[in-house]
Amino acid sequence: xxxxxxxxxxxxxxxxxxxxxxxxxxxxxxxxxxxxxxxxxxxxxxxxxxxxxxxxxxxxxxxxxxxxxxxxxxxxxxxxxxxxxxxxxxxxxxxxxxxxxxxxxxxxxxxxxx
Amino acid sequence: xxxxxxxxxxxxxxxxxxxxxxxxxxxxxxxxxxxxxxxxxxxxxxxxxxxxxxxxxxxxxxxxxxxxxxxxxxxxxxxxxxxxxxxxxxxxxxxxxxxxxxxxxxxxxxxxxxxxxxxxxxxxxxxxxxxxxxxxxxxxxxxxxxxxxxxxxxxxxxxxxxxxxxxxxxxxxxxxxxxxxxxxxxxxxxxxxxxxxxxxxxxxxxxxxxxxxxxxxxxxxxxxxxxxxxxxxxxxxxxxxxxxxxxxxxxxxxxxxxxxxxxxxxxxxxxxxxxxxxxxxxxxxxxxxxxxxxxxxxxxxxxxxxxxxxxxxxxxxxxxxxxxxxxxxxxxxxxxxxxxxxxxxxxxxxxxxxxxxxxxxxxxxxxxxxxxxxxxxxxxxxxxxxxxxxxxxxxxxxxxxxxxxxxxxxxxxxxxxxxxxxxxxxxxxxxxxxxxxxxxxxxxxxxxxxxxxxxxxxxxxxxxxxxxxxxxxxxxxxxxxxxxxxxxxxxxxxxxxxxxxxxxxxxxxxxxxxxxxxxxxxxxxxxxxxxxxxxxxxxxxxxxxxx
Numbered sequence: 187x188x189x190x191x192x193x194x195x196x197x198x199x200x201x202x203x204x205x206x207x208x209x210x211x212x213x214x215x216x217x218x219x220x221x222x223x224x225x226x227x228x229x230x231x232x233x234x235x236x237x238x239x240x241x242x243x244x245x246x247x248x249x250x251x252x253x254x255x256x257x258x259x260x261x262x263x264x265x266x267x268x269x270x271x272x273x274x275x276x277x278x279x280x281x282x283x284x285x286x287x288x289x290x291x292x293x294x295x296x297x298x299x300x
Numbered sequence: 301x302x303x304x305x306x307x308x309x310x311x312x313x314x315x316x317x318x319x320x321x322x323x324x325x326x327x328x329x330x331x332x333x334x335x336x337x338x339x340x341x342x343x344x345x346x347x348x349x350x351x352x353x354x355x356x357x358x359x360x361x362x363x364x365x366x367x368x369x370x371x372x373x374x375x376x377x378x379x380x381x382x383x384x385x386x387x388x389x390x391x392x393x394x395x396x397x398x399x400x401x402x403x404x405x406x407x408x409x410x411x412x413x414x415x416x417x418x419x420x421x422x423x424x425x426x427x428x429x430x431x432x433x434x435x436x437x438x439x440x441x442x443x444x445x446x447x448x449x450x451x452x453x454x455x456x457x458x459x460x461x462x463x464x465x466x467x468x469x470x471x472x473x474x475x476x477x478x479x480x481x482x483x484x485x486x487x488x489x490x491x492x493x494x495x496x497x498x499x500x501x502x503x504x505x506x507x508x509x510x511x512x513x514x515x516x517x518x519x520x521x522x523x524x525x526x527x528x529x530x531x532x533x534x535x536x537x538x539x540x541x542x543x544x545x546x547x548x549x550x551x552x553x554x555x556x557x558x559x560x561x562x563x564x565x566x567x568x569x570x571x572x573x574x575x576x577x578x579x580x581x582x583x584x585x586x587x588x589x590x591x592x593x594x595x596x597x598x599x600x601x602x603x604x605x606x607x608x609x610x611x612x613x614x615x616x617x618x619x620x621x622x623x624x625x626x627x628x629x630x631x632x633x634x635x636x637x638x639x640x641x642x643x644x645x646x647x648x649x650x651x652x653x654x655x656x657x658x659x660x661x662x663x664x665x666x667x668x669x670x671x672x673x674x675x676x677x678x679x680x681x682x683x684x685x686x687x688x689x690x691x692x693x694x695x696x697x698x699x700x701x702x703x704x705x706x707x708x709x710x711x712x713x714x715x716x717x718x719x720x721x722x723x724x725x726x727x728x729x730x731x732x733x734x735x736x737x738x739x740x741x742x743x744x745x746x747x748x749x750x751x752x753x754x755x756x757x758x759x760x761x762x763x764x765x766x767x768x769x770x771x772x773x774x775x776x777x778x779x780x781x782x783x784x785x786x787x788x789x790x791x792x793x794x795x796x797x798x799x800x801x802x803x804x805x806x807x808x809x810x811x812x813x814x815x816x817x818x819x820x821x822x823x824x825x826x827x828x829x830x831x832x833x834x835x836x837x838x839x840x841x842x843x844x845x846x847x
Contacts, residue, residue: 206471206475211467214471218471218474218475221475221478222478225478225481225482225485228481228482228485229482229484232485232486232488232489258488258494259485259488262484262485265441266481269441269444269477270477270478273444273447273448273451273470273474273477274474276448276451276470277467277470277471277474280451280455280463280466280467280470281467283463284463284464284467287459287460287463287464288460288464293467293468293471294464295460295463295464
C-alpha cells in the first residue's frame with residue numbers, strides 16, 4: 187500500500203508542478219489543485235497507513251497506534267482541504283478577473299513577444 | 301483560577317475577529333460607522349499589545365512568558381498561546397502599523413471598494429495570531445488567515461495591474477502554503493507532536509535513522525517561511541506586488557515579510573540551538589549566506605528602481621536580508637541588534653509606503669496621472685538634472701531666495717528625509733542605532749561571513765542613501781513651477797506618528813536595546829521557553845470556590 191500511495195502522490199505532485207509552471211492561468215489553477223491533493227494525501231499518509239483501523243477508541247482495546255490509526259493527521263487534512271479549497275476558489279475568481287481585464291489567459295496578462 | 305488580566309492574551313485574536321463579524325453584519329453602506337468601529341478596535345488592539353509588552357518586559361524567566369490555554373486542554377495536546385518578549389514586540393509593531401495604515405485609509409482608500417474594513421480586521425487577526433501561537437498547525441491556520449486577507453487587500457481598488465500582481469502573489473503563496481503543510485506533516489511524523497515547545501523537547505531524542513527526514517522537513521518548512529520573508533531567490537514576486545497594492549495595503553504588507561522572519565527566528569532558535577546535538581545550528585549557514593545575497597539584491601534593486609514604490613519594495617527586501625543574515629549567526633548580541641533593526645525598519649517601511657503615494661500624487665499634479673506601465677516612468681539620471689529654462693540663476697537679477705514653500709510640500713520633504721535616514725541607517729535616527737548594534741556584534745564574530753555582512757551592511761546603507769537621495773532631489777528640488785499640493789491632515793497624521801515612533805526609538809535607544817537584547821537572550825536559551833510552555837497547567841474548574 188505504501189508503494190501505491192507514494193506513486194500516486196509522486197505522480198500528482200510532479201504533474202502539479204509541471205502545470206503550475208505553464209503560462210496559461212487555467213493550467214496553473216489545475217496544477218495548484220493537483221498539488222494540494224498530493225499534499226493532502228501526504229499528510230494523511232503520515233498517520234500510518236492501515237486498513238480497517240478506526241481512530242475512535244473502543245472499550246476494552248488498548249488505546250495506542252497499534253490498534254488505532256492516528257486521528258490527528260486526519261483532522262489536519264480536513265483543515266487543509268477547507269483552506270485549500272477556499273484559496274483555490276479565490277484564485278479562480280482572480281483568474282476570471284484577469285481574463286476579463288486583459289482579454290487573454292496568459293499569466294502575465296499579455297502574450298510573450300515571439 | 302484565572303484573573304481577568306490572564307485572558308488579555310487571547311484578546312488580540314478575538315477582538316479583530318469579533319469586529320470583523322460585526323462589520324459584516326452592518327452591511328455594505330454605513331462607511332462612517334464602520335470606520336469608527338475599525339479605528340476603535342485597532343486602537344484597543346494596540347493598547348492590549350502594549351500592555352502585553354509591559355507585562356513581559358523586565359521580568360525574569362518564568363514571569364517573562366505569558367501562557368494561555370484557549371481550550372483549557374493539557375499542554376502538549378491543546379493549542380497554546382504564548383506571549384514572550386519577541387511575540388509582544390511583534391504584536392506592538394502590528395498594532396502600530398495597523399493603526400497608521402487604517403488612519404491613512406480613512407482619507408480616500410476606504411471608499412475604493414467593498415469590505416475594506418472587514419479584510420483589514422481579519423488581516424490584523426491573522427498577524428496577532430501568528431505572533432502569539434505556540435502550535436505549529438495553528439501557525440499555519442493564522443498564516444492562511446493573514447494571507448487570505450492580504451489577497452483581498454492587495455486587490456483592493458481593482459485595476460489590471462493589481463489583478464495581475466495579485467494572481468502572481470496568490471499563486472506563489474499557495475505553493476508556499478503547500479510546502480508549509482508538507483513540512484508540518486514531516487515534523488509531525490518524526491516527533492509525533494505539533495506543539496512547538498514539545499517538538500523542540502523531542503528533537504534531541506530523534507533516532508539517527510530519522511534525522512535525515514527531520515532535516516528535510518525543517519528545510520521545507522523554512523523554504524515556505526523564507527518565500528514569505530522575501531529571501532533571494534524567492535523574492536521576485538515582492539516588488540511588483542507591493543508596488544501594485546494601494547498605499548494602506550502596502551503599508552500593512554511592510555510587516556507581512558517580517559512574519560516569515562519571525563517564524564524562522566522562533567522555530568530555528570527553538571529547534572536547533574547550539575546544544576541540540578547532531579542538529580545543532582542546522583541550516584545556519586544557509587540563512588547567513590541567503591540573507592547576505594538578499595541584502596545585496598535589495599541594495600542593487602534600490603539603486604536600479606525607476607519607480608518609488610518599487611524602491612520601497614526593494615528596501616523591504618534589503619531589510620529582510622539583513623534580518624535573516626543576522627539571525628543565522630545564532631549569536632544573542634547580534635540577534636538583539638537585529639530585533640531593534642526589525643522594529644525600526646518596519647516602522648520606516650510602513651511610513652515609506654504611505655509617503656510613496658503622497659509623493660506620486662505631488663508628481664501627478666505636475667505631469668499628469670502617473671501610469672504604472674507607461675514607457676518612460678524613469679527617474680532622471682544625475683547628469684541631466686539641469687534646471688528648467690526660465691529659472692533665474694543670475695547673480696545680478698532677482699535672487700531665488702524667499703520662495704514660499706507650501707506647508708504640504710514642506711511636510712512631505714521633511715517626512716521623506718527622516719524616512720530615508722531611517723531606511724538607509726544614517727545617523728542620528730533609529731536605523732543607525734540598530735546598524736551600529738549589529739556591526740559591533742559582528743566585529744566580535746570574526747568569521748569570513750561576518751566580515752562580508754559587515755561590509756555589506758555599510759555598503760547597502762550607502763546604496764540606499766544614494767537611491768533615496770536621488771528620488772528626493774527629483775521630487776523636491778528640481779521641479780520649480782509646481783501647483784499647490786493638497787494633503788489632508790488625516791493622511792499626514794499616521795506618517796508623522798510613525799516617524800515620531802522612530803525618533804522615540806532613538807531617544808529611548810538604551811531601553812529599547814536592553815529589551816531586544818533580553819528578547820534575543822531568551823530566544824537563544826530555548827530551555828526557558830520549553831519549560832514555561834510545558835509547565836503550564838489547565839485551570840481546574842471550581843478551584844475558586846475551594847480557595
